[in-house]
Amino acid sequence: MTVLASQVSDWQHLSFQARRHILDQALQSAALKDAVFYAQVHRLWTHFNQVSATWDQTLVLPGPTGESNELYLTARGLSFIYAEKNAAESLILGQIFASLLCGNSVLCCLPEHKELLQQVEQVLTQAKLPAGVFTPAQVEDLAQALQRPELRLMQAVLTEPTQVIPWCQRLAQGTQVLVPLIYEAYPDGRTLLMPDYLLKLVTERTRTINTTAVGGNATLLELGSRHD
Amino acid sequence: MLQANAVLNPEFIQQAPSAIWPLISPLYAVDESLWLQELLPLAQPSPTQATQIETQASALIAQIRADDGAMHMIDALLLEYSLDTREGILLMCLAEALIRIPDAASAQALIRDKLGVADWHAHLRQSDSFLVNASTWGLLLTGKVVTLSPQDTQANASQALNRLVQRLGEPLIRRAMQQAMKIMGHQFVLGQTMQEAIRRGQPYRDKGYTYSFDMLGEAALTQADAQKYAADYAKAIEAVGQYPSTQAPRPSVSIKLSALHPRYEVAQKARVLEELCASLLTLIRRARILDVHLTIDAEEADRLELSLEVFQALYQHPEVQGWGGLGLVVQAYSKRALAVLAWLASLAHQGGDLIPVRLVKGAYWDAEIKLCQQRGLSGYPVFTRKEATDVSYLACARFLLSEPVRGKLWPQFASHNAHTLVAIQQMASHQAYEFQRLHGMGDALHDRILASSQVATRIYAPVGSHKDLLPYLVRRLLENGANSSFVHVDANCPIADLVQHPWHALSAKVSLHNPHIPLPVAIYGSERPASTGPNLFIDSQATPFLQAVAQFHTTQWQASASINGQTPQTSAWQPVYAPWDHSHQVGQIAWSSPEDAHAALNAAADYQAAWAQVAVTERADIFRRMAQLMQTHLAELVALCQREAGKTLQDSIDEVREAVDFCYYYGARAQEISEQPLEITDLTGVIRRYQRQPRGVWVCISPWNFPLAIFLGQISAALVTGNTVVAKPAPQTSLIAYRALELLYQAGLPKQALHLVLGAGEVGAALTSATQVAGVAFTGSTPTARHIYRALAQRPQIDTPPVLIAETGGQNAMIVDSTALPEQVVKDVLLSGFASAGQRCSALRLLCVQEDIAERVFDLLQGAMAELRLGDPRELATDVGPVIDQVAQTKLEAHLTNLGAKTHILAQTPIPEAYQQQATFVAPTAIRLQSLDQLGEEEFGPFVHLLTYRANELPQLIQQINAKGYGLTLGIHSRNETTAAYIEACARVGNTYINRNQIGAVVGVQPFGGQGLSGTGPKAGGPHYLASFTHLVECGVGDQS
Missing domain, CATH: 3.20.20.220 (TIM Barrel)
Structure with a gap:
């Protein structure tokens, strides 16, 4: 269950576009393409790509002259993904690929979907996902995983909405970061298809640069002399 | 006038x-x-x-242009590298920093950073001036200027430079660049000593000039x-x-x-x-x-x-x-x-x-404009x-x-x-x-x-010394840019364009002012006005404002719970005293009971559906009116912030401004997210229709350190999106919250939409354990956020977990490399670490300085801390006010007492005797650490911990800071943009500030919030915040697609 910090960091720093390219290759592998659930996975993947299409661009925010202010989206960090026994495989793959697309590293515990887990690991490795970004976990590791200080998210595919609260309670017992539960409890995948879903897997960052410190305020000077 | x-x-x-x-x-x-x-x-x-001036000026310029030797080397440099070229800016940056950088590695990195990106080649070819060429390449090697080969002149400039660097080796380039900068310094500075200046000035004296x-x-x-x-x-x-x-x-x-x-x-x-x-x-x-x-x-x-x-x-x-x-x-x-x-x-x-x-x-034109905005x-x-x-x-x-x-x-x-x-x-x-x-x-x-x-x-x-050269050069260049001086204008510019009388030029404009530079209030364009405040350093603004504030110096405010606008049966009123003088009464409070909390929640639940039906434009208008009301009541609110929260004058103004900005910003954004119904085809092909709706009843728990801004930020976000709210402000600043509530009602907010309960843990627990709650917005400590998270999860009889938006603390670092300007660093450390007595989530807690400049930075910090003034926050002269209460004071003092043996106090600003009793002041303190392991939990007060690092240890330093788990703000001081970008990318924080202080995030400009132990997101004052107060609710199912 070792997560390699350096590779994880590299993965986080890749652009959405670059990650999309690697994950696309994984999804194109014959092992997944031939699966019965592939059409649904493809549908989810298309949706995620549409939602995140502009996420490599920073949002330039208005403000005083002589300063640049930008907002951008980046990975939250380590996500623990779990699925219940009868969870649809397409939804599990949806959670995994969404999280990876957002730059998170994934600890994946699928006690009832061992074959799928193996398959996913294999296709991701073949697509050259950096080592340590996707790590299978055993159910015995669950308690320990939920206590990891670097854990930032828990994603789950549940079959019963009644399971949501027990999971929340379990997460609330943690002593570190407040780890939110991002779950899909409908077999038709409606939650994953919501426009807000992917945003829950990323974090926002703001970058403010005093541009006058490195070379004066050329923009303002230009405005000062611009013709009306 | x-x-x-x-x-x-x-x-x-x-x-x-x-x-x-x-x-x-x-x-x-x-x-x-x-x-x-x-x-x-x-x-x-x-x-x-007009005719005579034009004729004579034209003749003068023509004569100068005709004289080959007339263009002084500095003129040539300024002409070649005007501020509207990327190269001009880079050259200026390089010259500004290079001479003062003590370590070779950082100097080399800076050269690489600045020279690798620009089209230097164009300048090299265009100017015959020795100085321009020397500066362009900085390649004065043992007295010789390196010339480029013919292939180089055809090649891409950066490739040529790279080849040159490889051929010569970076240390040689660095020495050469430094030599070139010294030559520049020599041109701009008459002498490094008065004796040298007098000697070098003699030829001009002989011509008839004199000096200042x-x-x-x-x-x-x-x-x-x-x-x-x-x-x-x-x-x-x-x-x-x-x-x-x-x-x-x-x-x-x-x-x-x-x-x-x-x-x-x-x-x-x-x-x-x-x-x-x-x-x-x-x-x-x-x-x-x-x-x-x-x-x-x-x-x-x-x-x-x-x-x-x-x-x-x-x-x-x-x-x-x-x-x-x-x-x-x-x-x-x-x-x-x-x-x-x-x-x-x-x-x-x-x-x-x-x-x-x-x-x-005038030479500070752009800085003046920026500051006003x-x-x-x-x-x-x-x-x-x-x-x-x-x-x-x-x-x-x-x-x-x-x-x-x-x-x-x-x-x-x-x-x-x-x-x-x-x-x-x-x-x-x-x-x-x-x-x-x-x-x-x-x-x-x-x-x-x-x-x-x-x-x-x-x-x-x-x-003076050449290393002091460039701040001066920068000002001169800016002055040139701003005023279009003679030398700045291209030599090919027609003389007629240079001799137009400014009276004619200005009179011919459509407007006398520049329409491209909006007034400070209008910098956000048509979306919303910016908050405004007086300039405390200008008598015509400060005097009437301070007089208006002083009218509230004896006012006694009252606060109690408000449920549907009514005060419930209260317990006894208790006096509230100022943290800077425990005999100065500010007002009185009637605390609420858990029963009041339940009643407030029920009232909020009862009205929620009706409030959600109110048009979003109407809701937004209420908050616009609230913003205007706060501007009108600025003096009173400032007085209240000073007296109840111990905020200094400028902090209090900034507090109200932030609250105003929240109201305007969320008012504007609410209308954006009020979407038409959305159709989603699920994986089985069923078309489902969704409508964005408020979540229901929100509990807003706000802190005492931003008693008005965060209080209003939370509740305005919840209310403008159609939720009803039960607010529980920090008990220490209940009077401010209550006054804000009154203003909101005055702005037209229905009293059933917002309810207030006052108290501490018991009341909070009653709120967070209630089943009516759909969401909690909380700003405060990390342990309290965890406690709320557990309480929400433990609630019986629910099937959907409520949303928790928590903004918590940080162990905020500032990383300073050896290219930084120490004076600027220290100014920003004072502000980031000690403003508001360090009681900001964003405040600097850990200053990491590259060891090569640490001594200078720490010396300056020590000296500057001796100049800070603690005292009555109502006085303009006060830099640092009290901490909020005795509990905070005791905890902070314990931190100083318990500092380990391997730490030592570098500097401490003394508390004046008059404030040592009957007040809760804590001395601003700079504490030297030997390693990051010595930094424990966040201490919410005026303490800055100091650490030095070696240039080659930067990656490990960032890793150690990340490992603390917090991720709120980070300050970076570096003239090397590559280094700054590297640090920014590797650090896991919500808000990074480069080459400035790291506090005072502005709504809509620097959306604020952290990650990890510092908060859940989304960022307050950002584009994603309001959506969290809503959810998509299925409102119909269509056919199979």
């Missing part, structure tokens, strides 16, 4: 200075177009004059620096005093007041007038004996009135009377310039001693068009050259603009004035003026 043409009336300056003084300050931010209408007639030439020597340097941050500068000035006066007399006027010395006092600012006026005047008198006594005239340099607009007061105190001092050698610089880009000149003339009329006055255009001021103190500055310059010149002023003021016209100089000559009916120019600039122009007229010319010449 002053009638500009009235100043030409001889009787005007015969008034007492005290009669003219009140006319100065109101012009600080006067309507620009209105004021220019007043100034234009003074600058207007007669048709004959300026001791280069930044403003003093410490007493030690101020004393050093005072000693430098004293030496300069001695040296100039020994200057042999010639026919040219005697040289003088220019004095920068901010170099002579570590707190040269209006807030410290009492100190400044006593200490600075004493120090200046010492210099003046000697200068008078040696007959060395002194000129007080201009500072930023905020300090103008203070400078004038200092000047008056000195001018009227018995030891100065009868001298006539004390002068002043006036900046024509200032809207107050003409009034200042009129006041000086009346001062001279009354005192009888001549006052030398240097009229310049950041502070939300009512207008700009400077003109926004260069033509307007030129008009102002000529209007001031008209006054200075007028007959009534003759013999009272001695005008010194500083300009490098041929047209300006000729216009002044045309305007003058006498020769009782002189011209001035900067060392290294405008030689050819002034040589000809000097040769053709009897008017003296003085060269303003910087003297």
